[in-house]
Amino acid sequence: MLTNFISVHYCYEYLINQIPVELLIYAHIPTSLSALLFGGYIFYKVKDRASAILFATCLMFAFWCLFSIATWFAFLGPNSTMFTWSLIDLTSILIFFFSYYFLYSFLTSKDLPLWQKLTSFIIILPIIFYTFTGIHLPMYDANSCEAIENDFVTKYLYFAEGIFILSSIIFVIKNYRTAVIRNDQNRIILTGIGVLTFLIFLFSATFIVSLLAESSVSQYAYNYEIYGLFGMPILLIFLGYLIVRYKAFDLKIFGAQALIIGLTVLIASEFAFVTTLSGKILVGITLLIMSVVGTILIKSVKKEIKLREQVEELVVDLGKANERLKILDVMKSEFVSIASHQLRSPLTSIRGYASMLVEGTYGKLPEKAVDVLKNISESARFMAQSVEDYLNVSRIEAGNMKYELSDFSLKEQAEKIVDEMRQVVMKAGLVLLFRSENTGSMIVHADIGKTRQVISNIIDNAMKYTPHGTITVIAHDDIKQKKAIITIHDTGIGMDEDTRNGVFNKFVRAKNANSVNTSGTGLGLYVAKIMLEKMGATVWAESEGQGKGSVFHIEFPLV
Amino acid sequence: MLSKSGIFSYFFVGLIILTVSVRFYEYFIEKNIVLSAYTSCDPIREKCFIASKEDAYYDFQTEPYKKIEVTDRFAPICLEEHTCENFSCDNIESCNIMYCSEDTLEKGESCVNDFVSGTSESTGMVHDQ
Numbered sequence: 001m002l003t004n005f006i007s008v009h010y011c012y013e014y015l016i017n018q019i020p021v022e023l024l025i026y027a028h029i030p031t032s033l034s035a036l037l038f039g040g041y042i043f044y045k046v047k048d049r050a051s052a053i054l055f056a057t058c059l060m061f062a063f064w065c066l067f068s069i070a071t072w073f074a075f076l077g078p079n080s081t082m083f084t085w086s087l088i089d090l091t092s093i094l095i096f097f098f099s100y101y102f103l104y105s106f107l108t109s110k111d112l113p114l115w116q117k118l119t120s121f122i123i124i125l126p127i128i129f130y131t132f133t134g135i136h137l138p139m140y141d142a143n144s145c146e147a148i149e150n151d152f153v154t155k156y157l158y159f160a161e162g163i164f165i166l167s168s169i170i171f172v173i174k175n176y177r178t179a180v181i182r183n184d185q186n187r188i189i190l191t192g193i194g195v196l197t198f199l200i201f202l203f204s205a206t207f208i209v210s211l212l213a214e215s216s217v218s219q220y221a222y223n224y225e226i227y228g229l230f231g232m233p234i235l236l237i238f239l240g241y242l243i244v245r246y247k248a249f250d251l252k253i254f255g256a257q258a259l260i261i262g263l264t265v266l267i268a269s270e271f272a273f274v275t276t277l278s279g280k281i282l283v284g285i286t287l288l289i290m291s292v293v294g295t296i297l298i299k300s301v302k303k304e305i306k307l308r309e310q311v312e313e314l315v316v317d318l319g320k321a322n323e324r325l326k327i328l329d330v331m332k333s334e335f336v337s338i339a340s341h342q343l344r345s346p347l348t349s350i351r352g353y354a355s356m357l358v359e360g361t362y363g364k365l366p367e368k369a370v371d372v373l374k375n376i377s378e379s380a381r382f383m384a385q386s387v388e389d390y391l392n393v394s395r396i397e398a399g400n401m402k403y404e405l406s407d408f409s410l411k412e413q414a415e416k417i418v419d420e421m422r423q424v425v426m427k428a429g430l431v432l433l434f435r436s437e438n439t440g441s442m443i444v445h446a447d448i449g450k451t452r453q454v455i456s457n458i459i460d461n462a463m464k465y466t467p468h469g470t471i472t473v474i475a476h477d478d479i480k481q482k483k484a485i486i487t488i489h490d491t492g493i494g495m496d497e498d499t500r501n502g503v504f505n506k507f508v509r510a511k512n513a514n515s516v517n518t519s520g521t522g523l524g525l526y527v528a529k530i531m532l533e534k535m536g537a538t539v540w541a542e543s544e545g546q547g548k549g550s551v552f553h554i555e556f557p558l559v
Numbered sequence: 560m561l562s563k564s565g566i567f568s569y570f571f572v573g574l575i576i577l578t579v580s581v582r583f584y585e586y587f588i589e590k591n592i593v594l595s596a597y598t599s600c601d602p603i604r605e606k607c608f609i610a611s612k613e614d615a616y617y618d619f620q621t622e623p624y625k626k627i628e629v630t631d632r633f634a635p636i637c638l639e640e641h642t643c644e645n646f647s648c649d650n651i652e653s654c655n656i657m658y659c660s661e662d663t664l665e666k667g668e669s670c671v672n673d674f675v676s677g678t679s680e681s682t683g684m685v686h687d688q
Contacts, residue, residue, distance in 0.1 A: 008639045078594060078631050078639065083586040087579060094575075114564055121571060132578045134585060140631065142596035142639050143617050 005076055011145035012075035019223050022273045024072055027226040030269035032065035035232050037265075038239070046249045050106040054239075057098040061232055064091040068225070074145035082140055085147040089157050090131045092206070093124050096164035096199060103168055103195050106248075107175055107188055123160050126153075154210055161203050168196055187246050194238025201231025256301045260294035329398070336394035340387045347387065350380040389523035393506070396530050403447040403534055407559055410451070410484045411442040411475035417455050418473050421463075428463055430471055437476035442484040444556040446535040451556075454528040454539070458488050458552045461524060465550070466492030482558040489551045495543040503541055504529040592631035593653075598643045600625040602671040606658040614667030623671045626657040 006012045015021070039058025043051045070076065070084035097120050104112050112120075130136040136153040140146075172192030179185045205228025212224065240258045242248035267290055270283045354377040356362065358370055365373070395401045418434040425432040444451075455473075462471045469491030477484045495503060507522040525539075532539050532554060542551040561569070585591045600607035600623040607623035615621050619641060627638060627646065630653040637643035648654035657663050659670035 008636075010640045078592050079586045079590055082592050083582055086582045086586070090575070090578065111564065114567070117564065117567060121567070128574055128578055132581055134582065134591075139593045139595050139628070142594050143641075148595065 005073075007077040008075050008145070010142075014145050015072065015075060019072070019226075022275075024069060024226065026269060026272035027229050028065040028069040029272060030265060031229045031232050032062040034236060034265050036062045038236050042239075042249055042251070045251060048249075049111060050102060050109070051249060053098055053102040053105050057095060057102050060091055060095045060098055064088065064095060065229065067091060071147070078140045078142065081145065082137060082147055086131055086134060086137050089127055089136060089154075092202070093127050093157060093160055093164075095202065096161045097124060099195050099199055100164045100168050100171070103171060103191060106191060107171075120164075123163055126156055127160060149210075158203070158207055158210075161199075165196065165199050165203060168192070168199065172196070183246065187242060187248070190238055190242055190246075194235045194242075197238075198231040198235035201234070202228045204228065257298050260290075260298055264290055264294060333394050333398040333400075336390055340391040340394070343387045344384060347380050347384045351377055351384065354380065386523075389527060392527045392531075393523055396527065401531070401534065403450065403531075405445055405447055405535070407443050407445050408448050408451075409442055410444045410486060410556055411436055411438055413448065413452055414455055414473055414475050414486050417452055417459065421456065421459055425459075425463055425471060429468060430463060430466055431469070432459070433470060433472045435472060435474045437474060438484070440477050440479055440484075440558065442475060442477050443559045444484050444537075445559050446537065446556060447531075450531045450535065454532055454554065455486060455488075457524045457528050458539075458554070462488055462490035462492060462550070462552070466490045469549075477558065479558075484556045484558050486554045487551060488554075489549065491549045493550075494546045494548040495541065495550055496546050500541055500543055504539070590630070590632035594627075594629050594631045594634050594638065596627050596629075596634075596638045596641070597624040598627055598638060598641065598646045599623070600658075600671075601645065606660065607671040608659045608664075608668050609671045610667050610669070616667070620668075625659075626663075627654070628657070629654040 003012075035058040039051075039055040043055040045051075067084040067088050071081055071088065074081045100120075101112050104110075104116075130150075130153045136150045137147045138150055139148040141148050169192075172188060176185055176188045176192070179188055205225050209225045239248070240262075243251050244255050244258055264287065267283065267287050270286075271280065274280050274283050354373045357365060358373045358377065392401070415434050415436070418432055422432045459471060459473065471491075472489045474487040474489065475485075476487065504525045506526045529539050535556075537554060537556045539552065539554050542553070543549065597608075597617070597619060599619075602623045605625060607625055608620070609623050610616075610620040612621055625646075627648075629638065629648070629651060633652045633654065635643065635646075635651075638646065646656075648656055659668070664670070
């Protein structure tokens with residue numbers, strides 16, 4: 001393909017004896033294309049100052065590669081060689097300037113100050129001048145197909161490039177020292193190393209080459225210049241890492257994407273080496289497969305990342321909600337506890353004084369007044385019970401309910417309670433009976449106080465919902481199953497199926513409950529159930545239906 | 560209204576474009592390039608350069624040669640292809656031939672012994688024997 005462009009055959013022969021053309025192409029084309037694509041993509045996506053300057057740097061680098069390879073292809077003619085050679089110095093110094101400019105802009109997010117721009121212009125001006133006048137290339141050497149350089153101006157170029165390298169080093173060190181956050185320091189170091197590696201590679205290769213060419217040590221001194229180009233892929237790798245790891249340019253590109261792109265470019269660059277048609281086809285097919293598989297992989301990874309981000313967001317929201325709920329829960333429990341305690345004291349006073357008035361401590365009162373006081377006392381007692389229920393619920397839900405477990409006879413306690421409550425039940429016009437059908441001693445391991453509370457609650461409930469008849473408490477056991485059971489049977493209003501299923505839930509009362517008892521919080525049985533479960537016991541209710549009484553069973557494991 | 564920085568940037572870019580344009584004009588339109596080439600030399604009629612195999616930078620330096628400097632615009636293609644025979648600057652503008660002498664020798668070069676005429680052809684310079 002190159003043979004179509006040969007103007008000077010001597011130079012073509014000279015070239016192919018000097019360096020493999022494939023190496024030239026591989027060093028120049030993929031690196032410059034990668035730089036252009038990378039810089040172009042970043043600028044297209046971000047469109048801010050730093051990305052524009054990065055693109056300018058990559059563009060200047062691409063021009064440098066173009067001019068460099070054109071100087072190698074001297075078979076195009078001396079005018080082409082001299083033209084492209086004359087612009088290399090200018091392009092080179094612009095690369096150094098824009099690299100420093102990019103470093104500044106990227107790390108500070110600010111524009112380069114005008115005084116620095118002017119200073120840079122003053123440094124670059126001599127190079128613009130000698131490029132304009134052409135004095136840096138006095139002659140074309142047709143023997144080596146190269147331009148003859150003016151050594152003095154070439155030395156000035158290295159001096160100017162050295163200033164930009166030194167400025168970059170000083171800038172990076174200064175910024176690193178002033179950075180406080182670890183992340184910022186890492187960004188500065190990585191960007192600095194990337195840019196400086198690129199510049200030093202480029203500088204070293206051209207500087208060393210010019211020394212070799214001057215000393216005539218090697219006829220093919222310029223061959224070593226191509227190794228300076230590999231500083232650009234190093235810069236791209238550093239920038240890629242900054243984008244993936246530190247979200248530089250606010251770009252969301254992840255590792256898999258960067259890897260696939262890098263691999264695709266590497267495979268595509270194989271075209272520089274492949275000369276046979278079959279080789280080109282194979283590389284083409286590999287490239288196509290890589291592109292397709294890579295695209296699928298990137299899409300799949302993107303999806304996973306999106307899902308993971310959504311889950312992370314949900315987790316954060318959940319965490320916040322949980323914290324709020326915890327606070328609310330504590331506040332609620334505190335409120336209930338304080339309110340309940342605040343309510344209990346006055347209620348105790350009301351009941352106490354009401355009782356004293358009824359008993360005639362402050363003198364005999366009219367019967368009607370006594371009845372009223374009894375109602376007041378009863379209401380206060382109910383309210384105290386309600387407050388106690390709310391307190392218990394609050395303690396249970398906060399996990400503050402304490403249980404003092406010990407061994408005791410369940411039958412004995414049940415019998416005691418029946419004896420204690422018999423008078424009250426009789427006053428309500430009911431009969432309270434106790435029956436024991438146990439074979440063993442019915443020793444259980446539980447909290448005596450709470451067990452008594454539960455049994456009392458259920459008898460009290462039975463009393464509320466039995467307008468007339470009998471309440472029977474039966475103590476029995478099942479030695480084989482190792483169970484001790486207290487059954488409380490009443491001849492009250494009974495329960496339908498719905499009520500039976502929900503009677504132990506919070507704030508639930510039977511539908512027909514108000515017909516016999518308007519008071520009731522719906523918490524008593526809920527509290528009883530929770531407390532029994534905590535002690536390893538169970539409770540359940542049975543009824544043959546409305547108007548057919550109810551049966552409550554409390555079952556403890558035997559010790 | 561452009562800022563100082565903006566004006567400066569436009570000026571800078573303009574200067575670059577102008578520089579590139581001037582170079583393009585010089586090299587492609589005017590072809591104002593001084594070409595330096597070695598070409599074959601007749602040791603009987605001319606004082607020629609020669610180099611040994613060990614000292615030769617280019618292969619053709621082992622044969623007698625002379626050094627030509629000419630503006631590319633006027634240069635024949637045989638100079639670039641190193642195929643010129645009996646090249647002379649006759650009727651060629653801005654052409655200069657350098658023959659071998661003590662003053663013109665470079666590292667690794669020597670003059671061919673059998674030099675006869677001792678004159679040089681040029682449009683502006685004369686080389687002493």
